Amino acid sequence: MKLLKTIPNLVLTLLVSGTSLFAQSGKVEYSEFNLNNGLHVILHQDNSTPIVTVAVMYKVGSKNEQPNRTGFAHFFEHLMFEGTENIPRGEYAKFVERAGGTLNANTSADRTYFYEILPSNQLELGLWLESERMFHAKVDSLGIQTQKKVVIEEKKQSYDNRPYGSILIETMKRAFREHPYRWTTIGDPDHIRAAKDEEFQTFYNTFYVPNNAVLVIAGDINPEKTKNLIEKYFKDIPAGQNEIYRPHIVEPPLNGEVRDTIYDNIQVPLVLQAYRTPAMNTPDYYALDMLGTLLSGGQSSRLYKELVDNQQLAISVGSFPLPYNEPSVNLTYAFTNMGVDPKQLEEAINDEIKKVQEKLIPEKEFQKLQNQFENQIIGGNEKIAERAHNLATYYTYFGDASLINKEIEKYMAVTREDIQRVARQYFTPDSRVVLYYMPKQD
Incomplete structure (x- = not known):
């Protein structure tokens, strides 16, 4: 709104x-x-x-x-x-x-x-x-x-x-x-x-x-x-008397890749992968958030450097977990460059993910990642309105407003090994949805 x-x-x-x-x-x-x-x-x-x-x-x-x-x-x-x-x-x-x-x-x-x-x-x-x-x-x-x-x-x-x-x-x-x-x-x-x-x-x-x-x-x-x-x-507003519905539904495993093509009123094809991932405020969520920034956080990120700059397969890329209170998905996407086959772009995305799964990220790259999150968290509390929102969110989601002052610690507790582990554990073909967004044909 x-x-x-x-x-x-x-x-x-x-x-x-x-x-x-x-x-x-x-x-x-x-x-x-x-x-x-x-x-x-x-x-x-x-x-x-x-x-x-x-x-x-x-x-x-x-x-x-x-x-x-x-x-x-x-x-x-x-x-x-x-x-x-x-x-x-x-x-x-x-x-x-x-x-x-x-x-x-x-x-x-x-x-x-x-x-x-x-x-x-x-x-x-x-x-x-x-x-x-x-x-x-x-x-x-x-x-x-x-x-x-x-x-x-x-x-x-x-x-x-x-x-x-x-x-x-x-x-x-x-x-x-x-x-x-x-x-x-x-x-x-x-x-x-x-x-x-x-x-x-x-x-x-x-x-x-x-x-x-x-x-x-x-x-x-x-x-x-x-x-x-x-x-x-x-104080004189009465408490609600109706039972408040809270869903307690544990989504079963996806148990196999779901793949589809969506035809839309677009000119540039898009490749999207959605991997099933854990909820906010879990150790793995913080590691996945750092993994997303490693892959797509700025022009020096891995997906951008390789897919946009080096191979020129994409014009834009992104990867991030949805900040939901219960287990959700991590979205990884890329818009194809002119004349590029989406399948080729998808394979290039998979190659970059595979590199993280197979080899620890260098210490220097990890230090840069930590600095990015430290600046991001501090910046996210700079304005008074942002602090109000964050306090409300931490209390509503987790019943604990003090998490506003612990977020940096949680990100700094993530190790290089954690990033490699969550890439291996969650970024697997049998737990993802793959969508190709393609231009509608006449």
Whole structure:
């Protein structure tokens, strides 16, 4: 969902420069507590700039949907900007914009995230807005019908009519047969069309409740005053009473390569390999993430140097594990150079993977890899809004916000032997989906 608006120049400057305290310590300090209704609250104080991020992450994504009613979590990402009992329809975003701030939201397979970035003297506004969304969102026929049209049109524009737009849809439905990761957040428009108003209302009452959420306030705050404001706006919201659906589905092994060709409105063929891999916050995930950067992280990476520069088989390459809360896939892809047979490109990809499997990477290359991740992690916490998001994610996914300060240690614990081992263990033909994206013929 794109609700990002132009930020006033002053606020934009503050967003860019608000890094001094974190830069000095390299550690994200925070406090946390629970309200009686089950809402978990995390406070991160950084008074270096007069801005504040108010964020709520709900533990609901596309994996919490039913197979015949997909797309609900993404639908609510839109619907919850419709308005509330106390905010007129279409006015939600205007409150933030008039206060000189910005707001946005996004949905994944595992969670839904809403946030506002505001001048710190508008903290109370942000808290009121999020409490309204949590307790008084308009889930009525008019809003539902309006957003049905919006999300169905988004599916057409961003997926159906966009070159390569169906990659994740086509990949996941082949990589998974039982787990709800087999569908993506956009869902099926037919499911959205068929759903009745009561189904959406039940979904809201089940998942968008304080005992299924974390509230993060980060930035220029006074912790005690902030706690009082949080209690003012959130403590009287009742805990949800419906059973919260958590899928406990262990996807069986793929047991053999799945290979297919997708004909799309494209001009450049694409080769994609999706290998089944473990979940985030597992030692092997960190090793696979480093393997992905080794293969495709920049112009000095192995796939880029060999396939793009040396052999000139590809014009672009990439490799990375999907950052999902449960076992998922690693995507490796390459766009073919003009006149190149996709089969030749695929063989070249396999050759580079085989090199990692057969021989330890040199110590110098490994040191560079470690430096890349250290810079990446520190950079990923520079801005206050990024820290708020990371704190919310670690708590929602793992129940442990302190992981924000342990991520570097986990990556630095990966050895050269680990990278070789995960390449051997997970990058095997019998655990992958291979797709060729080819131009449609007349």
